[in-house]
Amino acid sequence: MNRRQLLGAVAVGLMLPSLALAHGPTRQKVTLTQEFAATPEEVWEVVGNFQDMSWHPAVHSSTGEGGNDIDATRVLTLGAEGGPTISEILYKFSDEKMSYSYRITDVKVEVLPVTNYSAHITVKPVDGGGALIEWRGAFYRGYPNNDPPPELNDEAAIAAVTGVYQAGLDALAARFAGN
Amino acid sequence: MRLLRVLQGIKQPLSLMFTLAATALAAGDFAYVTNQNSSDLSILDLDAGREVARVPVPGNPAGVTLSVARDAVYTVSPETKTVARHTLDGAFHSRIILEGGPIGIALDEARDRLFVSDWYNARIWVLSADDLSLQATLQTGSAPAGLAVSPDGRWVVSADRDADQLSVFSAADLSLHLRASVGIRPFAVTFGPKGRIFSADVGSDALSVVDAQTGKLLTTLPVGDRPYGVAFAQGKGFVSNQYADTLSVFDLDSLKMLSELDVGEYPEGIGATSDGKTIVVANWFSNTVSLIDVASLTVRAEIETGDGPRAFGTFLAARK
Numbered sequence: 008m009n010r011r012q013l014l015g016a017v018a019v020g021l022m023l024p025s026l027a028l029a030h031g032p033t034r035q036k037v038t039l040t041q042e043f044a045a046t047p048e049e050v051w052e053v054v055g056n057f058q059d060m061s062w063h064p065a066v067h068s069s070t071g072e073g074g075n076d077i078d079a080t081r082v083l084t085l086g087a088e089g090g091p092t093i094s095e096i097l098y099k100f101s102d103e104k105m106s107y108s109y110r111i112t113d114v115k116v117e118v119l120p121v122t123n124y125s126a127h128i129t130v131k132p133v134d135g136g137g138a139l140i141e142w143r144g145a146f147y148r149g150y151p152n153n154d155p156p157p158e159l160n161d162e163a164a165i166a167a168v169t170g171v172y173q174a175g176l177d178a179l180a181a182r183f184a185g186n
Numbered sequence: 187m188r189l190l191r192v193l194q195g196i197k198q199p200l201s202l203m204f205t206l207a208a209t210a211l212a213a214g215d216f217a218y219v220t221n222q223n224s225s226d227l228s229i230l231d232l233d234a235g236r237e238v239a240r241v242p243v244p245g246n247p248a249g250v251t252l253s254v255a256r257d258a259v260y261t262v263s264p265e266t267k268t269v270a271r272h273t274l275d276g277a278f279h280s281r282i283i284l285e286g287g288p289i290g291i292a293l294d295e296a297r298d299r300l301f302v303s304d305w306y307n308a309r310i311w312v313l314s315a316d317d318l319s320l321q322a323t324l325q326t327g328s329a330p331a332g333l334a335v336s337p338d339g340r341w342v343v344s345a346d347r348d349a350d351q352l353s354v355f356s357a358a359d360l361s362l363h364l365r366a367s368v369g370i371r372p373f374a375v376t377f378g379p380k381g382r383i384f385s386a387d388v389g390s391d392a393l394s395v396v397d398a399q400t401g402k403l404l405t406t407l408p409v410g411d412r413p414y415g416v417a418f419a420q421g422k423g424f425v426s427n428q429y430a431d432t433l434s435v436f437d438l439d440s441l442k443m444l445s446e447l448d449v450g451e452y453p454e455g456i457g458a459t460s461d462g463k464t465i466v467v468a469n470w471f472s473n474t475v476s477l478i479d480v481a482s483l484t485v486r487a488e489i490e491t492g493d494g495p496r497a498f499g500t501f502l503a504a505r506k
Contacts, residue, residue: 032246032265032289032305033222033223033246033248033264033265034494035223036223036471036494098411098429108429110429125429127451143471145452145470145471152287152306153286153287153306
């Protein structure tokens with residue numbers, strides 16, 4: 008999936024008032040994993056910096072504060088300069104465990120149709136050599152009330168998050184395929 | 187290279203569902219865990235340390251309460267707006283559809299009443315615990331979530347999440363007793379000893395401790411990230427911290443924090459076994475429950491559940 012397709016997949020048309028605190032009744036979960044022909048250290052070297060998400064094809068730029076400390080923040084600009092943004096905060100980080108956890112503090116549902124989103128990225132060794140990334144997200148759909156429109160329902164939220172993770176993991180797979 | 191790719195968040199295949207044995211389950215402590223993502227109910231034999239049945243409950247159930255005397259487990263499915271009654275063996279008994287956003291549930295055993303919160307319409311439905319018929323509605327603040335009935339049967343309390351308050355009603359005549367301000371976005375609520383209400387405030391990462399009679403906020407206890415439930419055993423309180431993947435443990439007398447224990451991912455519903463020796467917590471992302479030994483404050487076992495266990499309410503039963 009290229010950048011334009013990804014942005015198309017996550018863009019939805021409906022405008023809603025800001026309801027950042029509210030959410031629908033059922034939290035959703037997505038887990039994607041991807042193996043790489045590289046050491047865990049090599050993979051963590053690429054993904055293990057909260058302030059650098061340049062490995063993801065949808066991310067144009069990232070600005071932030073606090074490095075990899077707890078409560079560090081970043082604002083991801085998607086696609087191109089002036090593109091839509093996602094604001095995130097770091098709430099767990101461990102070089103030792105090669106894992107960090109973050110949540111979205113601000114995103115428009117037209118950009119990513121989710122609310123109350125949190126995620127973990129973890130790099131693990133694979134038996135017999137190689138490394139694996141596990142990317143997990145937990146979130147509610149973009150529409151906080153009963154009977155959501157199709158572009159803001161549970162399935163749309165799962166599809167959008169899955170698309171983001173898939174694009175990132177595909178790009179990493181291509182990067183490490185050259186090893 | 188693409189060797190492995192797993193996508194969760196979809197329904198479990200039907201073939202994974204257990205078939206119920208026709209014979210009654212044994213005596214002892216059991217857990218009735220609502221699995222919101224796989225839309226079923228896991229029945230766990232805690233003494234044997236295994237799942238003994240998994241029964242379909244449509245509509246992404248979260249809320250749960252039960253009565254051993256009534257041979258009843260009640261579940262709340264927000265997506266289908268349904269409250270269902272099952273036997274303790276998991277057989278379907280009856281159900282009612284409630285137009286709104288049913289989520290939390292609590293039982294007044296003495297008065298045969300069920301209370302169900304309506305997340306979208308700032309109210310509580312009062313149902314017959316026998317046939318689930320609607321008897322009354324009570325007005326709450328915005329987005330009521332967790333509910334509890336006091337052990338002495340005097341009070342019913344709702345955590346009004348988006349109003350940052352508790353509503354306390356008289357259980358006898360269903361009149362409003364008071365509203366009490368707490369921390370930011372209380373979600374779960376539990377009665378502790380001495381008529382104290384403990385609300386888990388997910389927005390301020392703290393517990394509020396409120397006197398039910400006076401409505402006074404006695405103290406605020408900082409806990410871990412996104413607290414989602416509270417339980418008590420042997421003079422200690424246990425709080426599930428959803429984002430921290432931990433339990434906070436505090437002393438009930440001094441209300442001081444004692445320690446923090448690692449459990450599974452996104453711990454939510456939490457309760458104590460009848461002998462007070464074990465705390466059981468549902469790990470929503472891990473699809474397990476963790477059993478914590480209260481004396482040693484260590485995790486002594488895990489039991490697998492369906493997908494997305496929430497166990498939001500009273501989910502532990504001592505079967506005779």
